[in-house]
Structures are given as C-alpha cells and as structure tokens.
Amino acid sequence: MPGLTVVFTEWVSKNPPYGLSIYTPEYYQHVLTSVQRVAIAFGLATLLGVPFGLLLGWSRKFKDFVFPVFEILRPIPALAWVPLAILMFKGTESPVIFITFLPAFFATTLNTMLGVHSIDESYIRAAYCLGAKRAQIFRHVVLPGALPFIFTGLQISMGVGWFSLVAGEMISGEYGLGYVIYSGYTLVSYPVIAIGMITLGLVGWISSALVRIVGTSLMQWRVRSLGLGDGS
Amino acid sequence: MSATPLHKKVATRGHLKIQDAHKVYDPEGAAVLAVDNCSLEIQPGEICMIVGPSGCGKTTLLNAIAGFHSLTSGTIHLDGEMLCGPGKPKAEPGADRIVVFQNGALFPWKTNLENVAFGPIMQGTMSPQEAREKARAIMADAGLSGMENNYPGEISSGVRRRVEIVRALMNDPKVLLLDEPYRALDSLTKSVMHEALLEIYYRNQVTIFFITHDLEEAIFLGHRVVIMTTRPCKPKKILTVDIPHPRDYSVLTSPRFRELMDETMEAVHEEAVKAFAAGEREG
Ligand SMILES: Nc1ncnc2c1ncn2[C@@H]1O[C@H](COP(=O)(O)OP(=O)(O)OP(=O)(O)O)[C@@H](O)[C@H]1O
Ligand SMILES: [Mg+2]
Numbered sequence: 001m002p003g004l005t006v007v008f009t010e011w012v013s014k015n016p017p018y019g020l021s022i023y024t025p026e027y028y029q030h031v032l033t034s035v036q037r038v039a040i041a042f043g044l045a046t047l048l049g050v051p052f053g054l055l056l057g058w059s060r061k062f063k064d065f066v067f068p069v070f071e072i073l074r075p076i077p078a079l080a081w082v083p084l085a086i087l088m089f090k091g092t093e094s095p096v097i098f099i100t101f102l103p104a105f106f107a108t109t110l111n112t113m114l115g116v117h118s119i120d121e122s123y124i125r126a127a128y129c130l131g132a133k134r135a136q137i138f139r140h141v142v143l144p145g146a147l148p149f150i151f152t153g154l155q156i157s158m159g160v161g162w163f164s165l166v167a168g169e170m171i172s173g174e175y176g177l178g179y180v181i182y183s184g185y186t187l188v189s190y191p192v193i194a195i196g197m198i199t200l201g202l203v204g205w206i207s208s209a210l211v212r213i214v215g216t217s218l219m220q221w222r223v224r225s226l227g228l229g230d231g232s
Numbered sequence: 233m234s235a236t237p238l239h240k241k242v243a244t245r246g247h248l249k250i251q252d253a254h255k256v257y258d259p260e261g262a263a264v265l266a267v268d269n270c271s272l273e274i275q276p277g278e279i280c281m282i283v284g285p286s287g288c289g290k291t292t293l294l295n296a297i298a299g300f301h302s303l304t305s306g307t308i309h310l311d312g313e314m315l316c317g318p319g320k321p322k323a324e325p326g327a328d329r330i331v332v333f334q335n336g337a338l339f340p341w342k343t344n345l346e347n348v349a350f351g352p353i354m355q356g357t358m359s360p361q362e363a364r365e366k367a368r369a370i371m372a373d374a375g376l377s378g379m380e381n382n383y384p385g386e387i388s389s390g391v392r393r394r395v396e397i398v399r400a401l402m403n404d405p406k407v408l409l410l411d412e413p414y415r416a417l418d419s420l421t422k423s424v425m426h427e428a429l430l431e432i433y434y435r436n437q438v439t440i441f442f443i444t445h446d447l448e449e450a451i452f453l454g455h456r457v458v459i460m461t462t463r464p465c466k467p468k469k470i471l472t473v474d475i476p477h478p479r480d481y482s483v484l485t486s487p488r489f490r491e492l493m494d495e496t497m498e499a500v501h502e503e504a505v506k507a508f509a510a511g512e513r514e515g
Binding site for chain 2: 125128129130144219220226
C-alpha cells in the first residue's frame with residue numbers, strides 16, 4: 001500500500017507519474033461523467049419515484065394492484081440487473097444509468113409511500129372539517145406531510161445511486177470514477193485507486209449535502225419547530 | 233327545557249338533535265356495540281359537556297356528528313337539516329361542524345396564520361388575501377398577535393389549542409366539537425384555557441359539544457353536563473348547571489358548585505364501577 005503522501009503527491013502533481021491528478025483533463029472528464037450519470041439517474045428516480053410513491057400511499061386500490069410487483073422487484077440487487085441492462089440497452093451510457101436509477105427509484109418510492117402513511121389521520125380529518133376537497137388535501141396535507149420522509153428517501157436514493165453507479169462503471173464504460181478505480185486495479189496502481197475513492201467520497205458528500213440543503217429550505221417549519229436552526 | 237339563559241346575544245343556530253343513535257363496529261366480526269339508543273338534543277348556543285367512562289363511546293358519537301364515520305342506525309339533525317339518517321348513514325364532514333382534536337391538528341407545515349386562514353381559502357369563500365386579513369384580525373381578538381408567522385411547533389401547547397379553536401371559529405361554524413382538547417395540559421394552563429374559551433364563546437355563541445374526563449371542567453364550562461352510561465353509550469343523567477354565565481374561576485369555590493360536583497361524581501362513579509366490572513368479565 002502506498003503512503004498517503006504518495007497518493008496526495010500524485011493527486012496534486014502537475015506531471016503525475018501514474019497519469020491522474022487535478023491537472024490532467026481526464027480527471028475532470030471522469031468526475032463529470034460520473035456526476036452526470038448520477039444526476040440523470042437521481043433526477044429520473046425523483047421525478048418518477050415521488051409521484052409513484054404518493055399514489056401508492058394515497059390510493060388503496062392502486063397500492064393493492066401495483067405494490068406486490070414492486071415488492072418482488074425491489075429486493076433484486078442492482079448488480080443482478082447488470083447483464084440484462086447491458087443486453088437491453090444499446091451503448092455504454094444507458095445500462096450504467098439504468099443500474100444507478102433502479103435502486104434510487106425504489107428507495108424514493110418506498111420512503112414517499114411510507115411518508116404518506118406516516119401522516120396523522122387527524123390532519124386529514126381536520127382538513128375535511130375545514131372544507132377542503134380531496135385534491136386540496138393532497139396538495140396541502142399529503143404532500144407537505146410526506147415531505148420529511150420524501151427527503152429521507154432522497155438521501156438514501158443518492159447513497160444507493162452512487163453505490164450502484166460505481167458497480168456499473170466497473171463493469172461497463174470507459175469513463176467515470178468507478179472505471180478509474182477499476183483501471184487502477186487492473187494496472188495495479190494504488191494511487192489511482194485511492195484518488196478515485198477519495199474523489200468519490202468528496203462528490204458523494206457534496207451531493208448529499210445538496211439534497212439536505214434543498215430539504216431544509218423546503219421544510220423551514222421543521223427546522224424551526226425542532227429548534228434545529230441557528231435561531232435566525 | 234329550562235336551560236340557563238345565555239349571556240347577552242342569543243344564538244339562533246346550532247341546534248343539534250341526535251335520535252336513537254346506534255353504532256356497531258365491525259358488525260361481521262367482533263361486533264362492538266359502542267353507542268346504543270342514544271338520544272340527545274342540544275340547544276343553539278349551548279355548551280354541552282359530555283362525560284363518561286373510558287371507552288364508553290363518546291368519541292364514536294362525536295365522529296358520527298363530524299362525519300368521520302357512519303352510524304349503524306339513528307338520525308342526527310343540525311338546524312333541521314339531516315346530517316345522517318335513514319338512507320344516508322354517514323354525514324358529510326363540513327365547516328358547519330368543526331372538530332378540535334385531543335392531540336391538536338394544526339398543520340405543522342403551515343404558519344399559525346396560514347392555519348387560521350386555511351378554511352375559507354379551501355372553501356373558496358374568501359380570497360387568500362381576505363382570508364389572511366381576517367385571520368390576522370381574529371387572532372388579534374383572541375390575544376394571539378405576534379405569533380402569526382410562527383409555526384405551531386414553535387408555540388406552547390396551550391397556545392396551540394387556542395389557535396386551533398380560532399382556526400375553527402374563522403369558518404363561523406354552527407357547532408364546535410371538542411374531544412378532550414385540554415387533556416394533555418397542566419391544570420394551570422387549563423384554567424387559562426377555560427377562561428379563554430368562555431371569552432371566545434361569549435363573543436361567538438356557538439354550540440359546543442365538549443367531551444371531557446374532568447368533572448370540574450365539565451361543570452365550570454357547561455350549561456349542561458351529560459353523563460354517559462358505560463358502553464354502549466347513552467345519556468344516563470343530564471345535569472343542568474344552574475350557575476349563570478358569564479362565569480369566572482370564583483364559582484369553583486361556591487357551595488352550589490360543590491353540590492353539583494358531588495352529584496356528578498356520584499353518577500360517574502357508578503358508571504365507572506360498572507365499566508370496571510365489565511372489563512373484569514371480559515378479562
Ligand atoms: N374502529 C373501531 N373498531 C372497533 N372498535 C372500536 C373502534 N373505535 C372504537 N372502538 C371501540 O368502541 C368503544 C368506544 O370507543 P370510543 O373511542 O368512542 O370511546 P370513548 O368514550 O371516546 O373513550 P375515551 O374516553 O377513552 O376516549 C371502545 O370499546 C373501543 O374499543
Ligand atoms: Mg375518546
């Protein structure tokens with residue numbers, strides 16, 4: 001194993017011996033590719049998973065109909081989808097995005113549904129008392145009431161998204177941080193592996209921080225009610 | 233009926249009439265008979281206090297009035313209009329009967345002002361602008377100025393309860409349905425709540441259907457106290473509280489108050505013993 005100094009020297013070297021540092025354009029190419037894939041997969045998972053989860057939680061009939069299928073597909077590990085995904089989709093991009101999307105979608109959907117179930121029945125009753133119609137209750141009670149769970153789901157979604165992305169990139173693709181780590185492995189280049197890992201840690205941390213920031217800005221009521229804010 | 237004369241204004245709406253209410257839960261299975269043969273008439277602007285053993289069916293009755301669930305049989309009228317009855321087992325929930333819940337149901341994701349303004353906006357009876365203005369005014373009347381932009385989670389539970397009552401009154405309901413709204417409060421806060429509620433009541437003259445376990449609260453607030461039998465619930469005894477409104481806390485020490493307390497206590501105790509015995513039998 002290389003020392004931390006070797007890794008760090010490589011990482012900030014203008015002329016890196018192993019060919020990867022913050023001065024090489026490939027480094028950014030790899031980071032950008034991974035970030036783009038996660039962004040697309042996470043975006044799709046959110047766009048589809050939140051409405052789907054809301055529907056599952058809100059409509060008994062829809063849930064009875066769809067949820068069993070969902071529950072059978074959900075436990076299949078993302079990795080098990082790799083061969084099928086590669087055969088199903090053309091090119092290298094789509095299979096990787098699909099593998100990233102899938103567990104993110106499941107996490108988002110499930111948590112959103114649980115979020116709807118978590119809403120105290122008396123809020124819904126109170127809204128009916130105050131003259132709200134079903135659609136208004138959906139908008140003013142169900143959606144905001146489920147929001148804390150939705151954002152928990154998005155955090156998990158981001159986490160499992162990165163996890164599956166790396167797995168996908170190790171198997172297929174010629175760019176991305178997973179690919180960097182894997183090629184470091186085939187070339188027995190420890191510093192490259194370490195740089196790939198550290199970078200993943202950084203972008204992973206930044207991306208979940210972003211989700212958290214959006215979450216707290218949409219849920220000021222929670223921040224203030226639970227005294228989580230700085231009091232300003 | 234010789235109800236105590238109401239203070240100042242005389243209410244003309246909010247006449248609630250329950251006839252032969254009957255409710256069986258889970259008729260195919262356990263068949264729990266919660267309400268049976270229950271008739272009760274509440275006059276416009278009356279504060280009617282409901283007491284009775286735990287699990288006797290008080291909430292069941294309130295939920296039927298509110299329209300949260302159906303009655304197995306029986307009829308409920310509000311100002312001559314049938315809420316539920318033959319051919320229509322479940323009442324429609326509506327802003328003429330507003331429930332204040334035991335654990336509070338202000339929406340935590342809306343500010344207090346948004347909560348108070350919610351009803352008329354949803355019903356489309358006011359523009360959001362108008363609703364907010366009126367909400368601000370009615371909150372000020374109830375001594376709640378300064379917390380319009382706070383979230384319910386930021387204020388004490390006593391104040392939350394007041395905001396919730398104001399949110400209900402914002403819709404000019406005929407009946408307020410309160411299900412042990414002050415149960416979770418300490419006795420000091422409770423006494424402040426009682427005076428605040430009466431003050432609001434003297435201004436609005438709304439009919440109040442108020443479930444409680446606190447006999448002192450029942451007699452202090454009510455024109456009448458309805459003591460329910462153990463399950464299935466129906467009125468066992470109706471006590472008219474002949475202490476004139478407006479009342480303040482000094483009545484608690486009056487001899488008449490103690491007499492009424494004793495009378496209620498005796499009736500309630502009798503039912504509690506029955507309920508306990510029934511519980512023993514059921515294991
Ligand atoms: N959804 C339900 N299904 C079956 N049984 C129920 C249901 N809701 C209530 N019950 C039963 O009906 C009876 C009356 O319940 P209810 O909640 O009306 O009593 P309560 O007088 O409000 O009691 P408490 O004073 O404890 O609030 C109880 O025995 C309860 O277990
Ligand atoms: Mg109850």
